[in-house]
Amino acid sequence: MKTIIEPFRIKSVEPIRLTSRPERERMLAEVGYNLFGLHSDDVLIDLLTDSGTGAMSSHQWAAVMRGDESYAGSPSFTRFEAAVKNLMPFKHVIPTHQGRAAEAILFSIFGGAGKCIPSNTHFDTTRGNIEASGAQGDDLVIAEGKDPQSLHPFKGNMDLDKLEAYLQEHGDAVPVVMLTITNNAGGGQPVSLENIRGVAALAHRFGKPFIIDGCRFAENAWFIKCREEGQADRTIPEIVRDCFAVADGMTMSAKKDAFGNIGGWLALNDDDLAEQARGHLIRTEGFVTYGGLAGRDLDALAQGLSEIVEEDYLRYRIRTNEYIVERLDAMGIPVVKPAGGHAVFIDARAWLDHIPPLQYPGQALAVALYEIAGIRSCEIGTAMFGRQPDGSEKPAAMDLVRLAFPRRTYTQSHADYIVEAFEEVVAAKDSLRGYKIVKEPKLMRHFTCRFEKL
DSSP states (O other), X not given: OOSOOOSSOXXXXXXXXXXXXXXXXXXXXXXXXXXXXXXXXXXXXXXSOOSSOSOOOHHHHHHHHXXXXXXXXXXXXXXXXXXXXXXXXXXXXXXXXXXXXXXXXXXXXXXXXXXXXXXXXXXXXXXXXXXXXXXXXXXXXXXXXXXXXXXXXXXXXXXXXXXXXXXXXXXXXXXXXXXXXXXXXXXXXOOOHHXXXXXXXXXXXXTOOEEEEOTTHHHHHHHHHHHSTTOTTSOHHHHHHHHHXXXXXXXXXXXXXXXXXXXXXXXXXXXXXXXXXXXXXXXXXXXXXXXXXXXXXXXXXXXXXXXXXXXXXXXHHHHHHHHHHHHHHHTTOOBOXXXXXXXXXXXXXXXXXXXXXXXXXXXXXXXXHHHHHOEEOEEESHHHHOBOTTSOBOOOSOOEEEEEOOTTTOOHHHHHHHHHHHHHHHHHGGGOOOEEEEEOOSSSGXXXXXXXXX
């Protein structure tokens, strides 16, 4: 069969408000052309993020009713901990209200002035938490990961030669080695099991803990199953367990590959590190068996972890992204290829080559997409990553626009509408102009800065 069907039935619906183009133009001006400032009920199709925006299943809603809100020792935590350990064999599982809280705890331990922390590509909150501690985050993705048109099957891989040289050069200044699966900022591209093991081996040879940012672990495992030699006949849970078996810990936003509307965790094997982390957790998040989450959230995540590894779901999710990439590519729109796991990425720098990187072509495209069609997306480029720790600015490695698809939320007709919207953007692209930032905070400016049209 060629038709992409959703492997679920819809039991509850949420109305979408249709807006006019003059309304959208007015609202964009009011929020300084920052799409994060829009009210969600003024958005037709919201692809700003896949974080916490998915639809929970009937089994998850049933689990919500089972949630136990005891302050300490809740059975909801016991079920949550068992679900995590079933896939990620870590000794200590420390719940947090979301992934960035886990990062904040981790870098309260490993961060600090003069420290250098490598990864394939740190995402925005990871880098923000690193820099807030006084440390420096560095990206060592393979060269193909910076080439949107490369068809390398694992463009999220860490460059092992660069990592070895980095560890030799920086020595004791490196407290930990990170790896993000999938590589979000690089187009949602996967990391191979071979590369995960290679990074772990290098980190351990140099005496460094190896921590995985595992937000989209199931999507990464699906790509390993489909693309890596010797993995095709293995189950997704088996592959997931192998990915984390070589790590010393992980951070997790459970708002992604756990079907959660909120939640996360930090997992560790080292007893002393876990004790430090729990101390920070109690000060800032909550007791060690709830970590800022309600018991009902913990139960919903426990159930979600059993559903995210279902192959029918993963096959459908990845195929939907592939479908949109194929349609946009046929239109001549430069897209990151192969299709990523959680999103479609447009190469705005290549497509809007009349807009210089320091005038934010990704932002120009994202604004136009909302203005024309009511679709909210996210710039991942120079507006997000261009400002340097010393306050200067330089172009990011790529200027991308991410269309992040919430899990189990939109249908095939929504996908077709997105394609049709781009047909209208194609007609208008030569008239699009860049932007300048007129107000910005010191850290992670893209969330709250204001733009003006040039």
